Amino acid sequence: xxxxxxxxxxxxxxxxxxxxxxxxxxxxxxxxxxxxxxxxxxxxxxxxxxxxxxxxxxxxxxxxxxxxxxxxxxxxxxxxxxxxxxxxxxxxxxxxxxxxxxxxxxxxxxxxxxxxxxxxxxxxxxxxxxxxxxxxxxxxxxxxxxxxxxxxxxxxxxxxxxxxxxxxxxxxxxxxxxxxxxxxxxxxxxxxxxxxxxxxxxxxxxxxxxxxxxxxxxxxxxxxxxxxxxxxxxxxxxxxxxxxxxxxxxxxxxxxxxxxxxxxxxxxxxxxxxxxxxxxxxxxxxxxxxxxxxxxxxxxxxxxxxxxxxxxxxxxxxxxxxxxxxxxxxxxxxxxxxxxxxxxxxxx
Amino acid sequence: xxxxxxxxxxxxxxxxxxxxxxxxxxxxxxxxxxxxxxxxxxxxxxxxxxxxxxxxxxxxxxxxxxxxxxxxxxxxxxxxxxxxxxxxxxxxxxxxxxxxxxxxxxxxxxxxxxxxxxxxxxxxxxxxxxxxxxxxxxxxxxxxxxxxxxxxxxxxxxxxxxxxxxxxxxxxxxxxxxxxxxxxxxxxxxxxxxxxxxxxxxxxxxxxxxxxxxxxxxxxxxxxxxxxxxxxxxxxxxxxxxxxxxxxxxxxxxxxxxxxxxxxxxxxxxxxxxxxxxxxxxxxxxxxxxxxxxxxxxxxxxxxxxxxxxxxxxxxxxxxxxxxxxxxxxxxxxxxxxxxxxxxxxxxxxxxxxxxxxxxxxxxxxxxxxxxxxxxxxxxxxxxxxxxxxxxxxxxxxxxxxxxxxxxxxxxxxxxxxxxxxxxxxxxxxxxxxxxxxxxxxxxxxxxxxx
Numbered sequence: 133x134x135x136x137x138x139x140x141x142x143x144x145x146x147x148x149x150x151x152x153x154x155x156x157x158x159x160x161x162x163x164x165x166x167x168x169x170x171x172x173x174x175x176x177x178x179x180x181x182x183x184x185x186x187x188x189x190x191x192x193x194x195x196x197x198x199x200x201x202x203x204x205x206x207x208x209x210x211x212x213x214x215x216x217x218x219x220x221x222x223x224x225x226x227x228x229x230x231x232x233x234x235x236x237x238x239x240x241x242x243x244x245x246x247x248x249x250x251x252x253x254x255x256x257x258x259x260x261x262x263x264x265x266x267x268x269x270x271x272x273x274x275x276x277x278x279x280x281x282x283x284x285x286x287x288x289x290x291x292x293x294x295x296x297x298x299x300x301x302x303x304x305x306x307x308x309x310x311x312x313x314x315x316x317x318x319x320x321x322x323x324x325x326x327x328x329x330x331x332x333x334x335x336x337x338x339x340x341x342x343x344x345x346x347x348x349x350x351x352x353x354x355x356x357x358x359x360x361x362x363x364x365x366x367x368x369x370x371x372x373x374x375x376x377x378x379x380x381x382x383x384x385x386x387x388x389x390x391x392x393x394x395x396x397x398x399x400x401x402x403x404x405x406x407x408x409x410x411x412x413x414x415x416x417x418x419x420x421x422x423x424x425x426x427x428x429x430x431x432x433x434x435x436x437x438x439x440x441x442x443x444x445x446x447x448x449x450x451x452x453x454x455x456x457x458x459x460x461x462x463x464x465x466x467x468x469x470x471x472x473x474x475x476x477x478x479x480x
Numbered sequence: 481x482x483x484x485x486x487x488x489x490x491x492x493x494x495x496x497x498x499x500x501x502x503x504x505x506x507x508x509x510x511x512x513x514x515x516x517x518x519x520x521x522x523x524x525x526x527x528x529x530x531x532x533x534x535x536x537x538x539x540x541x542x543x544x545x546x547x548x549x550x551x552x553x554x555x556x557x558x559x560x561x562x563x564x565x566x567x568x569x570x571x572x573x574x575x576x577x578x579x580x581x582x583x584x585x586x587x588x589x590x591x592x593x594x595x596x597x598x599x600x601x602x603x604x605x606x607x608x609x610x611x612x613x614x615x616x617x618x619x620x621x622x623x624x625x626x627x628x629x630x631x632x633x634x635x636x637x638x639x640x641x642x643x644x645x646x647x648x649x650x651x652x653x654x655x656x657x658x659x660x661x662x663x664x665x666x667x668x669x670x671x672x673x674x675x676x677x678x679x680x681x682x683x684x685x686x687x688x689x690x691x692x693x694x695x696x697x698x699x700x701x702x703x704x705x706x707x708x709x710x711x712x713x714x715x716x717x718x719x720x721x722x723x724x725x726x727x728x729x730x731x732x733x734x735x736x737x738x739x740x741x742x743x744x745x746x747x748x749x750x751x752x753x754x755x756x757x758x759x760x761x762x763x764x765x766x767x768x769x770x771x772x773x774x775x776x777x778x779x780x781x782x783x784x785x786x787x788x789x790x791x792x793x794x795x796x797x798x799x800x801x802x803x804x805x806x807x808x809x810x811x812x813x814x815x816x817x818x819x820x821x822x823x824x825x826x827x828x829x830x831x832x833x834x835x836x837x838x839x840x841x842x843x844x845x846x847x848x849x850x851x852x853x854x855x856x857x858x859x860x861x862x863x864x865x866x867x868x869x870x871x872x873x874x875x876x877x878x879x880x881x882x883x884x885x886x887x888x889x890x891x892x893x894x895x896x897x898x899x900x901x902x903x904x905x906x907x908x909x910x911x912x913x914x915x916x917x918x919x920x921x922x923x924x925x926x927x928x929x930x931x
Contacts (some may be wrong), residue, residue: 157777159879161779163860169864170696170697170893170894172864173697174697174698176696176864176866177695177696177866178581178618180866180867181618181621181622182576182579182580182621187865187866187867189779189865189879190863190864191778191779191860191862191863192863192892193862204772208777209771209776209778211778252660362892364891364894383894384894386663387896388894388896389660389661389663390658390660390661444579444581444582450581451581451698454698455697
């Protein structure tokens with residue numbers, strides 16, 4: 133009877149499945165930041181081509197999501213590497229330790245610039261200062277000794293030298309590591325540079341932490357739009373709003389220079405050179421984190437990490453630099469760190 | 481409504497003066513007009529539907545069809561022994577130590593010498609090697625490692641052209657956009673035109689779009705759907721292997737054997753409810769049960785298959801029960817009357833007659849599962865996977881992606897060439913869906929019996 137036969141074959145299938153499941157995993161599994169993702173893809177592809185190990189599997193999802201998966205525990209059904217566009221936070225390291233992930237190797241692969249770009253045919257947004265961005269984005273700004281809701285609606289309200297266009301900025305959503313860098317290196321820096329920080333401290337009686345929080349509170353009246361998706365979504369918004377200004381990663385901009393024009397920040401144009409030298413103010417380091425307990429268990433894990441930070445890959449003129457990564461001047465130390473499997477110090 | 485009697489009275493008086501069925505009175509006219517209006521609304525609704533479909537298909541085909549052809553550059557590459565085989569003993573194991581990036585220089589050299597040999601000069605041209613895909617070094621390395629004796633000679637290769645050149649011939653890149661573009665310069669496009677005249681650059685049908693694995697952001701021209709198609713096929717096998725027997729067994733029991741009481745009522749209501757549960761809920765369930773609790777690997781078709789099985793089961797059960805119900809009771813009664821047991825009556829008579837209906841329901845359920853994305857996002861199927869999974873059953877546990885997920889993945893990549901490939905992937909997905917739905921219709925037409 134065919135029904136019985138089907139049932140039997142399903143039983144066989146299930147049995148075979150259980151047997152196969154008992155075998156070890158033989159490829160490296162990575163998850164995390166969507167900023168690091170293209171670099172990790174390039175390295176994984178070349179790694180699979182050049183070595184006998186299987187090509188690592190790279191998932192995206194954001195720095196925080198990746199680190200959360202990473203800290204779930206040790207074992208073959210947890211990931212081996214988390215990509216992150218910001219350093220791991222102490223509380224994340226503590227969660228990791230609570231779940232048995234004690235020994236973590238931190239690997240810095242290089243730097244990434246954050247650029248401010250708009251439509252090529254749009255208003256002439258060619259030069260910005262952090263202070264201008266603070267005044268455009270803050271929820272409340274100090275005025276005559278008290279905090280008032282941000283009255284600026286046009287870029288010319290902030291500075292007459294800016295183009296006459298409505299303020300409309302597409303900034304990364306809060307789940308992105310890029311948002312943190314944007315708030316700290318642009319908004320907070322602008323808040324301090326414009327003198328607003330001092331005024332806020334006068335108003336609130338000298339509470340510095342509260343003043344910083346007040347500086348970094350972003351307006352929610354529609355002038356600042358959070359983008360929770362990827363840069364492709366920001367690009368699509370820019371293409372349909374000629375007045376819009378978007379926040380992008382340097383590598384994304386470099387792949388779309390025919391559609392976007394970039395603005396200088398503090399008088400410096402973003403490029404791999406100005407970011408490496410530290411002249412361009414808005415940049416951040418990129419990392420990945422390795423579970424030391426998995427080295428020797430998952431084949432190719434250490435080799436993948438070593439290959440990633442190899443001079444031929446992450447160094448000057450390598451494929452990652454071609455794609456927009458700013459090479460780390462201290463790459464040799466990172467290579468040594470991977471070689472020695474140096475773990476992160478205990479947070480406490 | 482209150483003036484109805486008056487109205488009717490007026491109609492009657494009109495009828496007495498000009499009584500003729502040949503000449504419609506006012507009320508008949510208004511009824512006929514209402515009917516005409518209703519027909520026009522219906523026709524309008526259908527026209528809007530068809531227009532939307534045509535617009536959708538046309539835009540997908542317009543954007544996606546170019547992905548099926550690709551520009552290739554054919555060029556002679558010198559394979560110098562000193563860089564490819566520093567030890568000099570032509571041992572593939574030794575030669576494998578030269579990694580892919582070590583081959584990158586060969587492509588640039590090959591391009592330079594090809595230009596010199598043909599006397600091609602373009603003013604202001606730099607870096608002519610950019611025209612060739614970054615996939616090329618890997619292609620040379622693979623070939624050299626399987627033909628180590630060829631080192632030291634020259635070999636002709638067909639390389640993919642870089643995506644910007646390819647897009648130039650598809651109309652997406654122009655001389656103006658190239659002037660602003662950091663990836664390509666107008667001079668390089670001029671060179672491409674010269675190569676085309678020389679016959680070195682050709683546009684061919686691109687099978688590798690369907691067969692090759694995904695590629696990184698640096699070589700969009702090499703990205704293909706191979707892993708995604710395999711992953712989707714594996715998941716469909718699992719769904720078919722699990723959902724069909726479970727679904728059919730459950731429906732036969734509920735329809736033919738189960739007593740009608742409060743419990744079966746509750747089960748019935750729950751099955752209908754399950755069919756309406758948003759699919760992402762099944763993804764959360766799959767993550768919690770199969771991966772975190774069951775210890776199954778991430779990104780594996782087995783987990784995707786199990787999740788989609790849960791999602792498809794209600795569809796299959798509902799359609800199977802409907803087709804069992806449509807078998808007339810006289811068939812059961814006849815079988816039981818000549819002494820068949822209940823089970824014999826079901827399996828020998830009712831089930832074969834309900835078969836076409838069950839198959840149709842299953843295929844439609846499978847088609848629904850094939851296009852499902854949301855639950856797969858949560859179980860790690862949105863991943864960069866460049867290695868084909870093994871043959872089943874081991875392959876069920878290897879990482880893979882799925883067709884709809886690959887579309888989602890490609891729309892998020894930075895390089896504009898991926899947008900075209902995403903539309904191409906949608907075409908492939910639609911073709912599979914169309915094949916499945918047509919099979920379902922043909923089966924139904926062929927085997928359906930009416931009583």
